[in-house]
Amino acid sequence: MSQDLIRAVEKSQLKTDLPEISVGDTVDVHLRIVEGSKERVQVFNGVVIQLKGYGISRMVTVRRIVANEGVERILPLHSPKVAKIEVKRHGHVRRAKLYYLRDRVGKSRRLRDRQRGLGTVVPDDATPAAAAPVAAETAKA
Amino acid sequence: MPATLIGRKIGMTRLYDAAGKNVPVTIIELGPCHVSQVKTTETDGYNAVQLSFDEIKARNSTRQLIGHDGKAGLTPRRSHREVRATPEEVAAVKLGQEVKLDIFDAIKFVDVIGQSKGKGFAGVMKRYHFGGLCASHGTERKHRSGGSIASHATNRGYSGRPKKGKKMHGHMGDERVTMRSLAIVARDKERNLLMVKGAVPGANQGLVIIREAVRLYKGKAELAKAS
Numbered sequence: 284m285s286q287d288l289i290r291a292v293e294k295s296q297l298k299t300d301l302p303e304i305s306v307g308d309t310v311d312v313h314l315r316i317v318e319g320s321k322e323r324v325q326v327f328n329g330v331v332i333q334l335k336g337y338g339i340s341r342m343v344t345v346r347r348i349v350a351n352e353g354v355e356r357i358l359p360l361h362s363p364k365v366a367k368i369e370v371k372r373h374g375h376v377r378r379a380k381l382y383y384l385r386d387r388v389g390k391s392r393r394l395r396d397r398q399r400g401l402g403t404v405v406p407d408d409a410t411p412a413a414a415a416p417v418a419a420e421t422a423k424a
Numbered sequence: 425m426p427a428t429l430i431g432r433k434i435g436m437t438r439l440y441d442a443a444g445k446n447v448p449v450t451i452i453e454l455g456p457c458h459v460s461q462v463k464t465t466e467t468d469g470y471n472a473v474q475l476s477f478d479e480i481k482a483r484n485s486t487r488q489l490i491g492h493d494g495k496a497g498l499t500p501r502r503s504h505r506e507v508r509a510t511p512e513e514v515a516a517v518k519l520g521q522e523v524k525l526d527i528f529d530a531i532k533f534v535d536v537i538g539q540s541k542g543k544g545f546a547g548v549m550k551r552y553h554f555g556g557l558c559a560s561h562g563t564e565r566k567h568r569s570g571g572s573i574a575s576h577a578t579n580r581g582y583s584g585r586p587k588k589g590k591k592m593h594g595h596m597g598d599e600r601v602t603m604r605s606l607a608i609v610a611r612d613k614e615r616n617l618l619m620v621k622g623a624v625p626g627a628n629q630g631l632v633i634i635r636e637a638v639r640l641y642k643g644k645a646e647l648a649k650a651s
Contacts, residue, residue, distance in 0.1 A: 285434045285435055285453075285628060285629065286435075288434050288435075288451060288453065288615065288617065289434060289435050289437050289451060291612075291615065292437060292439075292451055292610075292612065292617060292619065293437055293439075296439060296440055315444065317443075338437075339437060339438055339439075340437070340438060359446065361440075362440055362444060362446065363440050363444035364444040
Protein backbone atom coordinates (compact mmCIF):
# COMPACT_ATOMS: atom_id res chain seq x y z
CA MET A 284 0.00 0.00 0.00
CA SER A 285 2.60 2.55 1.02
CA GLN A 286 4.94 1.35 -1.71
CA ASP A 287 2.12 2.10 -4.15
CA LEU A 288 1.89 5.62 -2.79
CA ILE A 289 5.63 6.12 -3.17
CA ARG A 290 5.45 4.86 -6.76
CA ALA A 291 2.55 7.21 -7.43
CA VAL A 292 4.53 10.19 -6.16
CA GLU A 293 7.57 9.25 -8.23
CA LYS A 294 5.51 8.67 -11.34
CA SER A 295 5.07 12.34 -12.14
CA GLN A 296 8.83 12.70 -12.61
CA LEU A 297 9.60 9.41 -14.35
CA LYS A 298 10.73 9.67 -17.94
CA THR A 299 8.71 7.65 -20.39
CA ASP A 300 10.99 8.02 -23.37
CA LEU A 301 14.06 6.19 -22.05
CA PRO A 302 15.51 3.52 -24.32
CA GLU A 303 16.03 0.05 -22.98
CA ILE A 304 19.55 0.06 -21.61
CA SER A 305 21.44 -3.01 -20.56
CA VAL A 306 24.87 -3.63 -19.09
CA GLY A 307 27.55 -3.73 -21.78
CA ASP A 308 25.85 -1.20 -24.01
CA THR A 309 27.82 1.66 -25.46
CA VAL A 310 25.77 4.79 -24.88
CA ASP A 311 25.81 8.52 -25.56
CA VAL A 312 24.56 10.42 -22.54
CA HIS A 313 23.51 13.99 -23.26
CA LEU A 314 24.07 16.00 -20.10
CA ARG A 315 22.66 19.44 -19.44
CA ILE A 316 25.39 21.60 -18.02
CA VAL A 317 24.65 25.01 -16.56
CA GLU A 318 27.45 27.54 -16.64
CA GLY A 319 26.36 30.76 -15.05
CA SER A 320 23.21 31.67 -16.91
CA LYS A 321 24.03 29.61 -20.00
CA GLU A 322 23.01 26.04 -20.52
CA ARG A 323 24.66 23.66 -22.94
CA VAL A 324 24.55 19.96 -23.66
CA GLN A 325 27.62 17.78 -23.29
CA VAL A 326 27.79 14.25 -24.60
CA PHE A 327 29.40 11.60 -22.45
CA ASN A 328 30.08 8.46 -24.42
CA GLY A 329 31.02 5.20 -22.77
CA VAL A 330 30.19 1.64 -21.76
CA VAL A 331 27.45 0.86 -19.24
CA ILE A 332 29.17 -1.18 -16.53
CA GLN A 333 26.42 -1.12 -13.93
CA LEU A 334 22.70 -0.59 -13.58
CA LYS A 335 21.19 -0.27 -10.13
CA GLY A 336 18.10 0.99 -8.33
CA TYR A 337 14.47 1.05 -9.35
CA GLY A 338 11.97 3.67 -10.30
CA ILE A 339 13.18 7.21 -9.95
CA SER A 340 16.40 6.07 -8.28
CA ARG A 341 17.55 4.04 -11.30
CA MET A 342 21.26 4.72 -11.75
CA VAL A 343 23.56 3.92 -14.60
CA THR A 344 27.36 3.83 -14.36
CA VAL A 345 29.05 4.78 -17.60
CA ARG A 346 32.77 4.23 -18.07
CA ARG A 347 34.98 5.75 -20.70
CA ILE A 348 38.65 6.37 -21.24
CA VAL A 349 39.75 10.01 -21.32
CA ALA A 350 43.40 10.77 -21.98
CA ASN A 351 44.34 7.22 -21.06
CA GLU A 352 42.57 7.54 -17.75
CA GLY A 353 39.38 5.67 -16.87
CA VAL A 354 36.46 7.95 -16.04
CA GLU A 355 33.21 6.66 -14.55
CA ARG A 356 30.07 8.65 -14.02
CA ILE A 357 27.11 7.43 -12.03
CA LEU A 358 24.04 9.07 -13.51
CA PRO A 359 20.42 9.06 -12.33
CA LEU A 360 18.46 8.07 -15.45
CA HIS A 361 15.40 10.09 -14.54
CA SER A 362 17.22 13.28 -13.60
CA PRO A 363 16.32 16.31 -15.72
CA LYS A 364 20.05 16.90 -16.08
CA VAL A 365 20.26 13.81 -18.24
CA ALA A 366 18.70 15.23 -21.37
CA LYS A 367 18.87 12.14 -23.52
CA ILE A 368 20.44 8.71 -23.70
CA GLU A 369 21.21 6.98 -26.95
CA VAL A 370 22.23 3.36 -27.22
CA LYS A 371 24.94 3.02 -29.82
CA ARG A 372 25.92 -0.64 -29.54
CA HIS A 373 25.00 -3.68 -27.53
CA GLY A 374 27.99 -5.51 -26.08
CA HIS A 375 28.09 -9.23 -25.45
CA VAL A 376 28.45 -9.68 -21.70
CA ARG A 377 27.94 -12.52 -19.26
CA ARG A 378 27.89 -10.50 -16.07
CA ALA A 379 25.56 -7.97 -14.44
CA LYS A 380 28.42 -5.71 -13.34
CA LEU A 381 31.43 -5.19 -15.54
CA TYR A 382 33.91 -4.21 -12.84
CA TYR A 383 36.50 -6.37 -14.59
CA LEU A 384 36.78 -3.74 -17.30
CA ARG A 385 38.56 -1.51 -14.78
CA ASP A 386 41.52 -3.85 -14.80
CA ARG A 387 41.64 -4.25 -18.56
CA VAL A 388 44.13 -2.36 -20.69
CA GLY A 389 44.19 -1.76 -24.43
CA LYS A 390 42.29 -3.93 -26.84
CA SER A 391 41.02 -6.29 -24.15
CA ARG A 392 38.82 -3.44 -22.95
CA ARG A 393 36.54 -3.85 -25.94
CA LEU A 394 33.33 -5.83 -25.80
CA ARG A 395 32.18 -8.11 -28.57
CA ASP A 396 28.89 -7.03 -30.17
CA ARG A 397 25.86 -8.94 -29.08
CA GLN A 398 24.73 -11.34 -31.78
CA ARG A 399 21.76 -13.14 -30.29
CA GLY A 400 18.33 -12.30 -29.03
CA LEU A 401 16.47 -9.06 -29.34
CA GLY A 402 19.38 -6.78 -29.36
CA THR A 403 21.59 -7.35 -32.31
CA VAL A 404 23.53 -4.33 -33.41
CA VAL A 405 21.34 -1.30 -33.91
CA PRO A 406 22.67 1.01 -36.55
CA ASP A 407 21.84 4.65 -36.12
CA ASP A 408 19.51 4.81 -39.09
CA ALA A 409 17.56 1.73 -38.10
CA THR A 410 14.24 1.56 -39.87
CA PRO A 411 11.22 0.40 -37.85
CA ALA A 412 11.34 -2.68 -40.06
CA ALA A 413 14.51 -3.66 -38.24
CA ALA A 414 11.90 -5.13 -35.96
CA ALA A 415 13.54 -5.51 -32.58
CA PRO A 416 11.72 -3.39 -29.95
CA VAL A 417 15.05 -2.12 -28.77
CA ALA A 418 15.70 -0.72 -32.22
CA ALA A 419 12.35 1.01 -32.23
CA GLU A 420 13.05 2.53 -28.83
CA THR A 421 16.38 3.85 -29.94
CA ALA A 422 15.01 5.37 -33.08
CA LYS A 423 12.33 7.16 -31.07
CA ALA A 424 14.84 8.56 -28.64
CA MET B 425 -8.35 25.89 13.35
CA PRO B 426 -4.69 25.69 14.34
CA ALA B 427 -2.49 24.62 11.42
CA THR B 428 -1.85 21.10 12.68
CA LEU B 429 -2.64 17.69 11.29
CA ILE B 430 -1.84 14.13 12.20
CA GLY B 431 -0.75 11.60 9.65
CA ARG B 432 1.31 8.60 8.80
CA LYS B 433 4.87 8.40 7.53
CA ILE B 434 4.84 6.51 4.24
CA GLY B 435 8.51 6.41 3.31
CA MET B 436 11.27 8.23 1.53
CA THR B 437 12.16 8.81 -2.08
CA ARG B 438 13.74 11.50 -4.22
CA LEU B 439 12.30 14.24 -6.39
CA TYR B 440 13.92 16.71 -8.75
CA ASP B 441 13.31 20.42 -8.35
CA ALA B 442 12.97 23.01 -11.09
CA ALA B 443 16.75 23.35 -11.37
CA GLY B 444 17.13 19.59 -11.79
CA LYS B 445 18.57 19.21 -8.32
CA ASN B 446 17.95 15.99 -6.43
CA VAL B 447 15.87 16.56 -3.28
CA PRO B 448 15.41 13.78 -0.71
CA VAL B 449 11.79 13.75 0.43
CA THR B 450 9.69 11.97 3.01
CA ILE B 451 6.14 11.20 1.97
CA ILE B 452 3.56 11.71 4.69
CA GLU B 453 -0.06 10.73 4.40
CA LEU B 454 -1.79 13.63 6.12
CA GLY B 455 -5.34 13.23 7.19
CA PRO B 456 -8.08 13.70 6.43
CA CYS B 457 -8.45 14.28 10.14
CA HIS B 458 -11.71 14.88 11.98
CA VAL B 459 -12.37 16.94 15.06
CA SER B 460 -13.32 14.45 17.75
CA GLN B 461 -13.53 16.85 20.68
CA VAL B 462 -13.53 20.57 21.28
CA LYS B 463 -12.28 21.75 24.65
CA THR B 464 -13.13 25.20 25.97
CA THR B 465 -12.30 27.16 29.09
CA GLU B 466 -15.82 26.70 30.44
CA THR B 467 -15.88 22.95 30.16
CA ASP B 468 -12.24 21.93 30.51
CA GLY B 469 -10.35 24.94 31.82
CA TYR B 470 -8.40 25.47 28.60
CA ASN B 471 -8.91 25.73 24.86
CA ALA B 472 -7.95 22.88 22.56
CA VAL B 473 -9.05 20.87 19.57
CA GLN B 474 -8.75 17.11 19.48
CA LEU B 475 -8.02 15.64 16.06
CA SER B 476 -8.59 12.03 15.11
CA PHE B 477 -7.08 10.10 12.25
CA ASP B 478 -7.30 6.71 10.58
CA GLU B 479 -10.58 4.83 10.49
CA ILE B 480 -10.55 1.40 12.10
CA LYS B 481 -13.04 -1.38 12.59
CA ALA B 482 -15.10 -1.18 15.75
CA ARG B 483 -13.73 -4.52 16.91
CA ASN B 484 -10.23 -3.04 16.93
CA SER B 485 -11.31 -0.13 19.09
CA THR B 486 -12.56 -0.04 22.66
CA ARG B 487 -16.07 0.70 23.91
CA GLN B 488 -14.84 3.88 25.55
CA LEU B 489 -13.26 5.17 22.35
CA ILE B 490 -16.19 4.12 20.20
CA GLY B 491 -18.41 6.17 22.46
CA HIS B 492 -16.00 9.08 22.42
CA ASP B 493 -15.82 9.14 18.63
CA GLY B 494 -19.56 8.58 18.43
CA LYS B 495 -20.21 11.81 20.33
CA ALA B 496 -18.53 13.63 17.46
CA GLY B 497 -20.57 11.63 14.96
CA LEU B 498 -17.52 9.68 13.80
CA THR B 499 -16.75 6.03 13.19
CA PRO B 500 -13.96 4.66 15.43
CA ARG B 501 -10.52 6.15 14.82
CA ARG B 502 -7.08 4.82 15.64
CA SER B 503 -5.31 7.98 16.77
CA HIS B 504 -6.41 11.03 18.72
CA ARG B 505 -4.18 14.02 19.41
CA GLU B 506 -4.96 17.28 21.09
CA VAL B 507 -3.82 20.66 19.82
CA ARG B 508 -3.89 23.82 21.89
CA ALA B 509 -5.86 26.62 20.29
CA THR B 510 -6.92 30.18 20.92
CA PRO B 511 -10.53 30.90 22.01
CA GLU B 512 -11.28 32.36 18.56
CA GLU B 513 -9.95 29.27 16.83
CA VAL B 514 -11.99 27.02 19.06
CA ALA B 515 -15.12 29.03 18.40
CA ALA B 516 -14.68 28.50 14.67
CA VAL B 517 -14.33 24.72 14.94
CA LYS B 518 -17.26 22.34 14.70
CA LEU B 519 -17.36 18.90 16.27
CA GLY B 520 -16.87 16.20 13.65
CA GLN B 521 -15.53 18.70 11.14
CA GLU B 522 -13.14 17.37 8.50
CA VAL B 523 -9.68 18.90 8.38
CA LYS B 524 -7.58 18.38 5.29
CA LEU B 525 -4.27 19.31 3.75
CA ASP B 526 -5.78 22.63 2.61
CA ILE B 527 -4.91 24.24 5.92
CA PHE B 528 -1.21 24.11 4.93
CA ASP B 529 -1.82 25.93 1.64
CA ALA B 530 -0.05 29.13 2.60
CA ILE B 531 2.65 27.40 4.62
CA LYS B 532 6.17 26.66 3.35
CA PHE B 533 7.88 25.18 6.40
CA VAL B 534 6.55 22.71 8.94
CA ASP B 535 7.61 21.02 12.15
CA VAL B 536 7.27 17.24 12.14
CA ILE B 537 6.87 15.39 15.43
CA GLY B 538 7.25 11.64 15.71
CA GLN B 539 8.39 8.79 17.92
CA SER B 540 11.95 7.87 16.96
CA LYS B 541 13.00 4.28 16.31
CA GLY B 542 14.11 2.49 19.46
CA LYS B 543 17.79 1.52 19.58
CA GLY B 544 17.73 -0.39 22.87
CA PHE B 545 20.48 -0.07 25.47
CA ALA B 546 23.24 1.80 23.68
CA GLY B 547 26.78 2.75 24.63
CA VAL B 548 28.09 6.29 24.65
CA MET B 549 29.73 6.06 21.21
CA LYS B 550 26.44 5.33 19.54
CA ARG B 551 24.28 7.39 21.87
CA TYR B 552 26.30 10.58 22.18
CA HIS B 553 29.01 10.17 19.53
CA PHE B 554 31.82 9.89 22.07
CA GLY B 555 35.20 9.12 20.57
CA GLY B 556 35.93 5.98 22.54
CA LEU B 557 39.41 5.08 23.72
CA CYS B 558 42.54 4.00 21.88
CA ALA B 559 42.48 0.93 19.67
CA SER B 560 45.99 0.03 20.77
CA HIS B 561 48.72 1.52 23.02
CA GLY B 562 47.93 -1.04 25.67
CA THR B 563 44.16 -0.42 25.89
CA GLU B 564 42.39 -3.54 27.06
CA ARG B 565 38.60 -4.18 26.98
CA LYS B 566 37.91 -0.43 27.02
CA HIS B 567 37.85 0.52 23.37
CA ARG B 568 34.27 1.82 23.35
CA SER B 569 34.24 3.12 26.89
CA GLY B 570 33.26 6.68 27.78
CA GLY B 571 36.31 7.13 29.99
CA SER B 572 36.23 8.74 33.41
CA ILE B 573 32.84 9.88 34.71
CA ALA B 574 33.97 11.80 37.77
CA SER B 575 36.82 12.76 40.04
CA HIS B 576 37.41 15.00 43.01
CA ALA B 577 37.67 18.05 40.80
CA THR B 578 34.70 20.40 41.03
CA ASN B 579 33.98 20.73 37.35
CA ARG B 580 33.88 16.99 36.87
CA GLY B 581 31.42 16.32 39.67
CA TYR B 582 32.18 17.52 43.11
CA SER B 583 32.67 15.43 46.25
CA GLY B 584 33.60 12.27 44.45
CA ARG B 585 30.32 11.69 42.65
CA PRO B 586 29.36 12.09 38.99
CA LYS B 587 27.90 15.39 37.93
CA LYS B 588 24.17 15.43 37.26
CA GLY B 589 23.30 15.00 33.60
CA LYS B 590 26.59 13.21 32.83
CA LYS B 591 26.21 11.50 29.48
CA MET B 592 26.37 7.76 29.92
CA HIS B 593 25.14 4.56 28.31
CA GLY B 594 21.45 3.76 28.47
CA HIS B 595 18.27 3.48 26.49
CA MET B 596 18.40 5.26 23.17
CA GLY B 597 15.61 6.18 20.80
CA ASP B 598 11.87 5.53 21.09
CA GLU B 599 11.29 9.07 22.26
CA ARG B 600 9.38 12.04 20.96
CA VAL B 601 11.46 13.94 18.44
CA THR B 602 10.62 17.19 16.67
CA MET B 603 12.17 17.98 13.32
CA ARG B 604 12.01 21.72 12.95
CA SER B 605 11.35 23.82 9.88
CA LEU B 606 11.28 21.20 7.15
CA ALA B 607 10.48 22.61 3.74
CA ILE B 608 7.36 21.43 1.96
CA VAL B 609 8.49 20.16 -1.44
CA ALA B 610 5.17 19.08 -2.94
CA ARG B 611 1.54 18.43 -2.05
CA ASP B 612 -0.88 15.91 -3.47
CA LYS B 613 -4.33 16.89 -2.29
CA GLU B 614 -6.02 14.08 -4.17
CA ARG B 615 -4.16 11.43 -2.20
CA ASN B 616 -3.68 13.58 0.91
CA LEU B 617 0.09 13.40 0.62
CA LEU B 618 2.61 15.93 1.78
CA MET B 619 6.20 15.73 0.61
CA VAL B 620 8.66 17.18 3.09
CA LYS B 621 12.37 17.70 2.51
CA GLY B 622 14.65 15.39 4.48
CA ALA B 623 14.09 12.68 7.04
CA VAL B 624 11.34 12.41 9.63
CA PRO B 625 11.52 10.60 12.98
CA GLY B 626 10.13 7.09 13.33
CA ALA B 627 9.52 4.03 11.24
CA ASN B 628 7.42 3.89 8.10
CA GLN B 629 3.71 3.66 8.96
CA GLY B 630 4.46 5.53 12.18
CA LEU B 631 2.26 8.32 13.48
CA VAL B 632 3.50 11.87 12.90
CA ILE B 633 2.11 15.21 13.91
CA ILE B 634 2.71 18.13 11.59
CA ARG B 635 2.30 21.76 12.46
CA GLU B 636 3.28 25.06 10.99
CA ALA B 637 6.93 25.79 11.79
CA VAL B 638 7.00 27.52 15.14
CA ARG B 639 10.23 29.36 14.52
CA LEU B 640 12.26 29.67 11.34
CA TYR B 641 15.99 29.93 11.13
CA LYS B 642 17.24 33.11 9.56
CA GLY B 643 17.88 31.75 6.07
CA LYS B 644 14.57 29.93 5.93
CA ALA B 645 12.66 32.94 7.22
CA GLU B 646 14.07 34.96 4.34
CA LEU B 647 13.11 32.21 1.91
CA ALA B 648 9.59 32.08 3.25
CA LYS B 649 9.23 35.82 2.99
CA ALA B 650 10.71 36.04 -0.50
CA SER B 651 8.32 33.65 -2.19
